[in-house]
Every structure is written in structure tokens, then in C-alpha cells.
Amino acid sequence: MASAVLLFFVLMVMSVRDGKSEKSLFNLKCESAVGVISQNTNIPCSIESQKKPVSINTVVLKRLGQKKPCFVYQPHENTITGDTRFKVLGGSSLQLQNTAISDEGEYEYHIRTSLGEDLIKFTISVTAKYNNPVITSVPEKIEKNGRAELHCTASGGYPAGTIHWFDQSNTNWTKSASLDITRGDDGLHTLSSTLRFQSFDTLWAPFKCIVLNNKYQEEGRSSFILERKDVSETTVGNNTMTNTIAGVVVIGSLVAGLLVALLCRQRRVQHPLPSEPQYDEEKEGLEGSVYKETADGRQDFSV
Structure with a gap:
């Protein structure tokens, strides 16, 4: 009985030693990978062994934390x-x-070969490049020393990045801007940055909007030359308004005068003035009068 137990123990030790000797001849190495959404991601791995060739029997890949x-x-x-x-x-x-955002995470890679087996861990990170940013301004034409807002938007990126602002002299205005990050149903992010001015100096233009990924690497930029609202343009607008108002006043005066004239004419028709007697040259008298001769020979005209 004792000899049987001893034989079992020796065999177990030998198997452990043989396993260790096989393990020492086989080493698996893998590098973490960065994949791009909707593209193929390669995870480079290699087998280091003192014996060649090495025949692979089974490959097992499992996400960390899952059975x-x-x-x-x-x-x-x-x-x-x-x-x-x-x-x-x-x-x-x-x-x-066809890499997806859901593939991001840490993995356990277990491989079994003719020389034994090994297990290693690696990580898959996923990225998506942002679309080229678009800059708009409110108002479209900015008056010197007037209020203004610059808006920069970049969509379709992952992970969340940031936006920086620079003027024509490369002065960084990012601290004065507000950044809004939204995530869509597809998991991709949209960056929206707003730069506000209470008093805008047109000499600062053009402004640059630069999109940076989560590693602060540039992924896109856009420049925007502002349309300046000149003083002459404002003066022309004011003169046009003044001329318009003056024309309206003149036309209104003419219309009012015409109405007064029509009203006076109507009143004269309703209330005519008394007619004056008309002189009849044939009778050398007044029309409508009666000619009489008095007893003393005098001539008399009576109406």
C-alpha cells in the first residue's frame, strides 16, 4: 500500500516537471490593438519556442470577467x-x-500547442475619426465692436475629444469657449463649441477651429473668415431708410392736399354762392329788371 502511494506521488511530480519543461519551451506574446470602427483590427501575436515547428491545437478567446x-x-x-x-x-x-464600439475591452487569449499551452492578456481599443469641423457665426456679418458668436461642430468621432480655438495670431481662445459633447444611438460623439464676444474686433479674424481626439492628437481643422459689416454699409442703410421716410411724408402731404381740395369742392356744390345780375347789352340794362318812366320824365330800373 505504501509503495503504491509513493509510486503515485513520483508520477505526479514527474508530470509537473514535464509540464514545466514543456512550458519553458513555449511562450506566447501579443500586443494590444487599436481598432477603427467598421474596419478590420489586427492583434499581432507570436510564439517563442526553442523547438520548431509548433503545432497549434486549440485557440480560446474570452473577454475578461466573462466565463x-x-x-x-x-x-x-x-x-x-x-x-x-x-x-x-x-x-x-x-x-x-468589422470592429464595433462594443468590442472594446480586455481579453484573455489561451492557446494550446504540441509543446504545451499558454495564456496572455491584451486590450482592444476602438476609435473613430471626427468629420471635418464646420464653423458658423451669429450674426453672419459682424460689426466692429459688436456682439458675436462663433460655433464649431464636429461629429462622428469616438472616444470623446475636444475643440480648441485660435485667432490669426495663434492666440488660444479655448478657455473662453463652452464645449458640449453628445453621444448618438450609434455610440459616436458630436462636439459643439461656442465662442462668445461682447465686443468683437474684426482684426482677430480669421479664426481656426481645431478638433483633438482623446489623446490630444489633431484630427481636423477649419478656418473661417468673418464677413465684416462696414460703417459705409450701415450709412447706406440709414440713408436708404431716411429717403424712404421722406418719400412717404411727401406722398402723404400730396394725398392730404388732394383730399382737402376735393372736400372744398364738394362743399361748394352743396352750398352755391348767390348769382350776380347779368348785364344785357341789347336792352342796355340788367337782365331781370323792369324799365319804367316816371311822371317827371325820369327813367327808373326796378328789379
Whole structure:
């Protein structure tokens, strides 16, 4: 009985030693990867071994914190289980197709070969480049020393980045701006920055809007030359308004005078003046009069 127990212990020690010797001949190395959304992401891995060639039996990929593997590959049987977007390339390297934001995280990579097995961890980070920023101003034409707002918007990026403002002399105005970050249903971010001025100096233009990713690397920029509202333009506008008002006053006066004239004429028609007697040249008298001769020979005209 004792001899049987001793034999079992020796065999167990030998198996452990053999396992260690096999493990020392096989080492797996992988690099963390940065993937771009909707593109393929390569995870470079390599096998370091004192014995060659090395035959791979099983590949198991599992997300950290999850019990169930997300990808299992057995090359001898040519079977794949789990997420078919993963592929084994070049022996031990991996590729993730159509990368999504949900793929971001830490993974455990377990590989079993003819020389033993090894496990290593790596991380997949996901990025998406922001679209080129667009700058607008309120108002569109800015008057010197007037109020103004500059708006810069960049969308379609991941992770969340930031926006910086610079004027024509490369002075940084970012501290005076407000930044708003929104995340869409697709997980991508939109950056919106607003730079406000109580008194704008047109000599500061043009302004530059620069988009930076989460690592403060530039991903895009736009310049905007402001349309300046000149004093002459304002004067022309005021003169036009003045001339318009003057024309309205003149026309109004003419209309009022015409109305007064029409009113006076109407009153004269309703109330005519007494008619004066008219002289009749044939009778050398007044029309409507009666000619009489008095007893003393005098002539008399009576109406």
C-alpha cells in the first residue's frame, strides 16, 4: 500500500516537471490593438519556442470577467465557435473584422500547442475619426465692436475629444469657449463649441477651429473668415431708410392736399354762392329788371 502511494506521488511530480519543461519551451506574446470602427483590427501575436515547428491545437478567446469564451478555434478539425468575426492569421495572430464600439475591452487569449499551452492578456481599443469641423457665426456679418458668436461642430468621432480655438495670431481662445459633447444611438460623439464676444474686433479674424481626439492628437481643422459689416454699409442703410421716410411724408402731404381740395369742392356744390345780375347789352340794362318812366320824365330800373 505504501509503495503504491509513493509510486503515485513520483508520477505526479514527474508530470509537473514535464509540464514545466514543456512550458519553458513555449511562450506566447501579443500586443494590444487599436481598432477603427467598421474596419478590420489586427492583434499581432507570436510564439517563442526553442523547438520548431509548433503545432497549434486549440485557440480560446474570452473577454475578461466573462466565463463563456467569445471565440474558439480548432485548426485540426477546422471548427469555429462563437463570434465568427474573429480569425486566426499567421499561426497565432488574430484579426477582428468589422470592429464595433462594443468590442472594446480586455481579453484573455489561451492557446494550446504540441509543446504545451499558454495564456496572455491584451486590450482592444476602438476609435473613430471626427468629420471635418464646420464653423458658423451669429450674426453672419459682424460689426466692429459688436456682439458675436462663433460655433464649431464636429461629429462622428469616438472616444470623446475636444475643440480648441485660435485667432490669426495663434492666440488660444479655448478657455473662453463652452464645449458640449453628445453621444448618438450609434455610440459616436458630436462636439459643439461656442465662442462668445461682447465686443468683437474684426482684426482677430480669421479664426481656426481645431478638433483633438482623446489623446490630444489633431484630427481636423477649419478656418473661417468673418464677413465684416462696414460703417459705409450701415450709412447706406440709414440713408436708404431716411429717403424712404421722406418719400412717404411727401406722398402723404400730396394725398392730404388732394383730399382737402376735393372736400372744398364738394362743399361748394352743396352750398352755391348767390348769382350776380347779368348785364344785357341789347336792352342796355340788367337782365331781370323792369324799365319804367316816371311822371317827371325820369327813367327808373326796378328789379
